Amino acid sequence: MSIALEWKKTKRTGFFLTFVAGGLLAGAVPILNMMVREKCYVGRKEPAVDIILNANWQLMAMLTILLLLVGACMLYHTEYADNAIQRMRTMPKRECGLFYSKCGLLLFMSIFLVFLQALAIYFCMVHWFAYTAEQISVLIYNFSYTFILLLPSVFGFLLIASVCNNMWIPLGIGVVCIFTATMLPTNNRWLSLFPFALPFQTYVGKDWNTIRMDLLAAVVESMLACIAEGIILKGRRALA
Amino acid sequence: MNIIETKNLTKSYGNFTAVSGVNLHIPRGTVYGFLGPNGAGKSTTMKMFLGLTKPTEGTFSIDNKRYPEDRVEILKEVGSFIEAPAFYGNLSGEENLEIIRKILGLPKASVKEALELVGLTEHRKRLAKKYSLGMKQRLGLASALIGRPPILILDEPTNGLDPVGIHEIRTLIRSLPQKFNCTVFVSSHLLSEIELMADNIGILNHGHLIFEGTLPMLKRNASLQGFPTENLEETFLAMIDEDNRQRSGKR
Amino acid sequence: MSLKSLIGIEYTKIRRSKIGVILLLATCILWIPSIVNADLNFTMQAEGITPENNFFIQGFMAMSWFMFPATMLVSTVLINQTERKNSGMLKMLSMPISIWRLCLAKYVVLLTLAALQIMMSVGMYYISAAIASQTQEYNLLLSPLFVCKEAALIWLSAIPMLAIFWLLTICIQTPIVPIGLGFASIVPSVLIINTKFWFAYPMAYPFFFITSEYGKLAKNLTTTQAEPIPWIPTAIFITLVCVLLSCIRFGKYERR
Numbered sequence: 001m002s003i004a005l006e007w008k009k010t011k012r013t014g015f016f017l018t019f020v021a022g023g024l025l026a027g028a029v030p031i032l033n034m035m036v037r038e039k040c041y042v043g044r045k046e047p048a049v050d051i052i053l054n055a056n057w058q059l060m061a062m063l064t065i066l067l068l069l070v071g072a073c074m075l076y077h078t079e080y081a082d083n084a085i086q087r088m089r090t091m092p093k094r095e096c097g098l099f100y101s102k103c104g105l106l107l108f109m110s111i112f113l114v115f116l117q118a119l120a121i122y123f124c125m126v127h128w129f130a131y132t133a134e135q136i137s138v139l140i141y142n143f144s145y146t147f148i149l150l151l152p153s154v155f156g157f158l159l160i161a162s163v164c165n166n167m168w169i170p171l172g173i174g175v176v177c178i179f180t181a182t183m184l185p186t187n188n189r190w191l192s193l194f195p196f197a198l199p200f201q202t203y204v205g206k207d208w209n210t211i212r213m214d215l216l217a218a219v220v221e222s223m224l225a226c227i228a229e230g231i232i233l234k235g236r237r238a239l240a
Numbered sequence: 241m242n243i244i245e246t247k248n249l250t251k252s253y254g255n256f257t258a259v260s261g262v263n264l265h266i267p268r269g270t271v272y273g274f275l276g277p278n279g280a281g282k283s284t285t286m287k288m289f290l291g292l293t294k295p296t297e298g299t300f301s302i303d304n305k306r307y308p309e310d311r312v313e314i315l316k317e318v319g320s321f322i323e324a325p326a327f328y329g330n331l332s333g334e335e336n337l338e339i340i341r342k343i344l345g346l347p348k349a350s351v352k353e354a355l356e357l358v359g360l361t362e363h364r365k366r367l368a369k370k371y372s373l374g375m376k377q378r379l380g381l382a383s384a385l386i387g388r389p390p391i392l393i394l395d396e397p398t399n400g401l402d403p404v405g406i407h408e409i410r411t412l413i414r415s416l417p418q419k420f421n422c423t424v425f426v427s428s429h430l431l432s433e434i435e436l437m438a439d440n441i442g443i444l445n446h447g448h449l450i451f452e453g454t455l456p457m458l459k460r461n462a463s464l465q466g467f468p469t470e471n472l473e474e475t476f477l478a479m480i481d482e483d484n485r486q487r488s489g490k491r
Numbered sequence: 492m493s494l495k496s497l498i499g500i501e502y503t504k505i506r507r508s509k510i511g512v513i514l515l516l517a518t519c520i521l522w523i524p525s526i527v528n529a530d531l532n533f534t535m536q537a538e539g540i541t542p543e544n545n546f547f548i549q550g551f552m553a554m555s556w557f558m559f560p561a562t563m564l565v566s567t568v569l570i571n572q573t574e575r576k577n578s579g580m581l582k583m584l585s586m587p588i589s590i591w592r593l594c595l596a597k598y599v600v601l602l603t604l605a606a607l608q609i610m611m612s613v614g615m616y617y618i619s620a621a622i623a624s625q626t627q628e629y630n631l632l633l634s635p636l637f638v639c640k641e642a643a644l645i646w647l648s649a650i651p652m653l654a655i656f657w658l659l660t661i662c663i664q665t666p667i668v669p670i671g672l673g674f675a676s677i678v679p680s681v682l683i684i685n686t687k688f689w690f691a692y693p694m695a696y697p698f699f700f701i702t703s704e705y706g707k708l709a710k711n712l713t714t715t716q717a718e719p720i721p722w723i724p725t726a727i728f729i730t731l732v733c734v735l736l737s738c739i740r741f742g743k744y745e746r747r
């Protein structure tokens with residue numbers, strides 16, 4: 001099963017529209033904030049990227065992670081709503097393939113979101129600050145880092161969505177997970193590695209060791225989600 | 241030569257046994273009618289063949305392949321239609337089949353062919369959720385027939401169709417072994433329907449296989465046991481009734 | 492059929508939905524950090540708020556800004572999905588009952604789920620305040636009268652927001668768009684409460700209300716106070732319009 005097929009299945013569900021609108025909204029956050037509170041930010045000593053990200057990233061990350069949750073729920077809702085999942089299960093393919101294709105599609109959408117947000121930050125830098133080429137590379141590093149930190153959320157939300165056939169249950173669990181992430185103290189190193197708390201981190205103002213650990217945690221957590229999905233599918237088949 | 245065989249196939253849910261020690265023999269290139277009242281275990285048996293549920297005991301082989309080792313290999317050869325039709329409501333009939341086609345790696349023309357086979361060509365652009373019950377049923381059938389699989393497993397395929405539709409689908413199923421050189425395993429709770437389609441019959445009641453053989457054999461058996469044989473529906477009812485009586489006697 | 496019996500039927504429909512579990516889980520997660528970090532309540536001299544008031548208000552602020560609106564959005568989806576799945580909606584529309592009443596009954600169920608969530612938060616507040624009082628050897632419990640009054644006001648302030656969520660799910664057929672819009676509308680409320688036009692944005696009401704209460708309790712803090720005019724007339728107007736539109740639009744798709 002391929003990403004293109006998964007894309008096809010989302011036709012007329014508002015999936016793409018939601019991601020475009022959500023991405024634009026998340027991108028609008030720093031721009032609106034700069035427009036309204038220009039005086040608070042312009043003229044500070046820190047690099048432009050640091051100022052903009054520190055001022056806006058929490059909200060932008062929140063919107064991004066909520067979009068991923070809604071997207072994941074929707075991808076499995078189309079399977080469960082009219083029992084199409086049963087037809088998929090009787091296809092001569094591994095059921096894990098369905099999960100990986102959905103992960104692929106959601107990852108593609110996260111790249112899209114990350115790109116829109118990077119563009120918005122770049123616009124703010126150009127419009128309100130004097131920036132250097134070095135800062136552009138920081139911006140690129142930051143959003144590459146962000147993308148990797150989004151991986152556990154993509155895999156995690158899809159894992160949750162694949163287990164429940166009523167869409168509101170994974171949605172509820174997802175909301176609880178995101179809420180937990182917002183409640184975790186940011187100064188605790190281990191708690192900040194909670195899968196759904198990772199996307200709230202920024203690259204700026206961090207030492208290399210911390211960054212490396214965040215990236216490693218993101219990859220390991222994503223792999224664990226994939227393994228968990230495999231076990232769940234096996235278990236479901238065994239218990240069916 | 242049998243294409244599907246089961247040995248002592250059993251499925252229990254807690255204390256309840258849905259399918260109990262069933263031994264089926266489905267010859268290649270025939271239509272096998274699987275008959276039984278509602279809740280007899282027909283769908284459960286079919287689900288086991290498709291790997292949708294695991295046998296509690298016993299084994300089965302499909303084209304000499306075994307579950308669970310050869311699950312994917314089995315599914316490559318099987319087109320299926322189980323209980324309520326399964327589809328993506330937000331996609332049109334054609335788009336639904338397009339998805340199945342791509343997964344199975346079939347040529348583009350197969351979608352058109354499947355739509356024509358079930359008479360949905362006219363409605364192919366309409367959203368599946370807006371289909372009538374009969375059209376949903378036809379879409380389900382098309383998704384089973386697409387790519388001409390060598391084995392077809394159809395669970396009550398005429399449910400929800402009007403008399404004309406029932407006749408069309410029956411004729412289609414009857415013609416499939418010659419047309420596509422395939423084996424059809426079809427279930428129903430109406431003997432009159434199976435009579436018109438099937439070469440071989442298996443009758444299931446309360447999870448037990450109470451008869452397996454050809455129609456003439458069924459008639460012969462029935463007359464030997466003193467059941468009415470003029471009307472097959474009555475024969476079936478009498479057999480089920482007798483089986484139920486024996487079962488309650490045992491209890 | 493009376494509205495009361497219709498509401499009863501609506502409760503039956505969400506039986507075994509485990510929504511209570513999700514609401515409870517969210518409430519537990521809300522109060523755990525408060526217990527763990529109870530000592531921080533004693534370092535609020537700059538704000539001029541007493542530890543017991545701070546313990547209470549911080550928890551309710553965390554609840555009002557994201558958890559409460561988000562779980563309410565989930566509840567809206569639940570109520571809507573139970574009806575749409577297996578064509579339950581068609582069955583209801585073919586019953587000899589008033590469609591307006593049916594729509595209102597569902598909205599009332601949503602309001603009671605909101606009340607349930609707030610009551611759970613109050614309950615958990617007392618449990619966690621009692622635990623924290625033990626660990627900090629300081630009485631962090633506030634009078635039930637005060638706590639219940641605040642809780643009731645949060646619930647009241649949430650009514651317009653719930654009306655908007657309800658309208659969104661009724662007007663938009665595909666479930667993803669209302670959920671996406673709902674979430675997208677919750678997140679910026681933290682920015683909106685700092686603007687002059689907060690009263691035109693119902694998603695910010697509960698958070699605005701509790702933040703203004705924070706200002707009242709903390710002597711050295713000045714937060715914008717909730718002025719009844721133009722807030723209350725605007726809130727009533729938005730609620731009435733949304734409920735009216737929901738009733739008009741309810742079941743329109745199925746009856747096409």
